[in-house]
Amino acid sequence: MGSDAVVPDEQTVVVRRNESQESASTSWELTGRGRGRIKPRRLHPTVQQVKRLTLLSQEQLTNGEREGDPAARFPQALATGWVVRGNAAAAKRHKTSQSLRQCQPVIIESCPFAERLQASWTLDCMVEAIGDVKQDWSVFCSDAKRNAFLLGDSSQNAYGSDYHVREPETQLLHMTFPSFIESLKAWQSRKLLLQETVMEWQADSKRLVVATGLGPKACKDLKECLDWQWLRQLLHGQATGNVTSTQLQVGSTGSLLPASYQSHDRLLVQVTGRQRVLLISPDQAFSGMYPYPVHHLYDRFSMVNFEKPRLDVWPRFSSVSGCLAILSPGDLLYVPPFWFVHTQLLEKVNTTLQVNIAPGLRLRHPASIPLQVSRLLEERVAHAEGIPNVRQWLQLVGNGDEDALIDLGTVRGYRRSVLVQELRDEVDLNLCQTGSWANLMTAIVDARLFPTPWLNKKFREPLYLLDKSVQLHDDRSEEERKYPELFRAKLEGDNWHVPQHVSTLPIPGYNVGK
Numbered sequence: 001m002g003s004d005a006v007v008p009d010e011q012t013v014v015v016r017r018n019e020s021q022e023s024a025s026t027s028w029e030l031t032g033r034g035r036g037r038i039k040p041r042r043l044h045p046t047v048q049q050v051k052r053l054t055l056l057s058q059e060q061l062t063n064g065e066r067e068g069d070p071a072a073r074f075p076q077a078l079a080t081g082w083v084v085r086g087n088a089a090a091a092k093r094h095k096t097s098q099s100l101r102q103c104q105p106v107i108i109e110s111c112p113f114a115e116r117l118q119a120s121w122t123l124d125c126m127v128e129a130i131g132d133v134k135q136d137w138s139v140f141c142s143d144a145k146r147n148a149f150l151l152g153d154s155s156q157n158a159y160g161s162d163y164h165v166r167e168p169e170t171q172l173l174h175m176t177f178p179s180f181i182e183s184l185k186a187w188q189s190r191k192l193l194l195q196e197t198v199m200e201w202q203a204d205s206k207r208l209v210v211a212t213g214l215g216p217k218a219c220k221d222l223k224e225c226l227d228w229q230w231l232r233q234l235l236h237g238q239a240t241g242n243v244t245s246t247q248l249q250v251g252s253t254g255s256l257l258p259a260s261y262q263s264h265d266r267l268l269v270q271v272t273g274r275q276r277v278l279l280i281s282p283d284q285a286f287s288g289m290y291p292y293p294v295h296h297l298y299d300r301f302s303m304v305n306f307e308k309p310r311l312d313v314w315p316r317f318s319s320v321s322g323c324l325a326i327l328s329p330g331d332l333l334y335v336p337p338f339w340f341v342h343t344q345l346l347e348k349v350n351t352t353l354q355v356n357i358a359p360g361l362r363l364r365h366p367a368s369i370p371l372q373v374s375r376l377l378e379e380r381v382a383h384a385e386g387i388p389n390v391r392q393w394l395q396l397v398g399n400g401d402e403d404a405l406i407d408l409g410t411v412r413g414y415r416r417s418v419l420v421q422e423l424r425d426e427v428d429l430n431l432c433q434t435g436s437w438a439n440l441m442t443a444i445v446d447a448r449l450f451p452t453p454w455l456n457k458k459f460r461e462p463l464y465l466l467d468k469s470v471q472l473h474d475d476r477s478e479e480e481r482k483y484p485e486l487f488r489a490k491l492e493g494d495n496w497h498v499p500q501h502v503s504t505l506p507i508p509g510y511n512v513g514k
């Protein structure tokens with residue numbers, strides 16, 4: 001991340017004179033005692049211009065860090081480098097294109113794509129441009145102390161499943177855009193983050209269309225103030241597909257989007273504000289990142305809390321490393337597929353456009369193949385054997401112990417044997433290495449694919465919130481406790497339960513006939 005060197009800055013401070021300064025500053029003056037030199041006091045302070053030392057290194061300042069920014073919400077040891085920066089000018093375009101072709105993160109500074117939008121998309125201008133026609137903007141709400149947004153898929157949070165989260169940490173609200181801006185400014189105990197699709201690709205017309213519900217000025221800004229011609233030229237040179245959608249994201253200072261990945265290329269365009277982004281390669285997915293299961297509410301997120309990592313549960317997280325990026329207005333960050341992105345907003349108001357891109361003719365990067373194959377394996381096993389049995393079957397197949405659950409004399413056993421062979425062939429074909437299925441399946445189930453009870457630790461059933469525990473005083477005698485059958489009438493009269501005693505001896509008229 002850089003050395004601990006400090007960067008000087010001009011500031012006026014108070015320093016003390018030394019002896020050389022005293023001798024140089026003395027002069028002949030006429031005083032009440034006669035003519036002579038006046039020597040200032042030794043401890044007399046003087047004002048001089050000196051250099052002030054900052055807490056940031058030259059490398060941090062070059063890459064966009066500023067004094068006063070919120071502290072990073074991840075261990076500093078994770079960031080071992082900086083994302084490569086390039087300029088949209090022709091002098092550095094070759095270096096930028098090379099990083100894009102290699103599926104490596106890169107920042108394009110002074111990007112012309114949203115240059116005309118930066119000045120016109122302040123909060124007040126956005127409220128006027130977007131309007132209140134659309135009533136159901138997706139707004140995510142989090143507690144101000146946590147100020148973290150886990151944007152889960154509610155359709156996967158099935159009640160009664162092993163991965164069911166009783167009360168998700170982030171709540172989804174629906175409101176108009178002006179109401180969101182008012183709440184963003186006024187709410188103190190809750191923090192908000194807006195994320196909504198504003199443009200989508202239509203296959204019929206083969207063009208990008210603005211979403212319904214936006215005001216006419218916002219529609220005009222998205223069509224005319226964004227340099228789509230420049231973006232098409234950039235994507236054409238990288239053999240990517242078309243833009244599938246464009247999302248608008250608006251948040252406030254300190255808000256955190258924990259580490260998560262997407263399966264497609266993305267461009268993060270910073271319109272206003274600044275954000276700190278930590279990017280982690282997908283080849284560390286099963287060697288330290290521990291992603292949630294595919295069928296979990298928080299699918300694609302890392303199970304590790306970067307602020308308070310539990311190394312006793314996820315010990316490999318200590319070996320994870322990534323590269324850091326600071327996005328300022330006008331910057332464009334390319335995020336390759338399956339890269340983990342840990343984002344922290346730094347300004348009072350942060351506006352970002354996320355441009356999602358289809359893969360096109362680009363080849364998959366080798367580092368992303370294991371994570372992509374693992375998703376396919378989990379889905380296949382869940383479809384055949386059920387979600388609760390995914391971990392068991394992947395573990396058995398990885399260790400070669402599946403014979404105990406396969407009966408080839410039945411149809412079900414034959415289908416299971418076919419499934420096992422398909423899983424192994426899928427891994428070997430994608431990784432281009434025979435026998436690689438054993439290591440991959442072992443890594444997939446390592447500290448993963450089990451229930452997540454810690455997410456329900458603070459949840460309590462609403463019906464029991466007002467219940468108070470009741471303690472009954474036991475006033476029975478020692479004989480009554482030892483031989484309750486002998487005192488049945490008395491104890492039952494006092495509302496004590498006395499179990500029925502069934503004799504094992506044949507008693508005429510009681511348990512046998514006379």
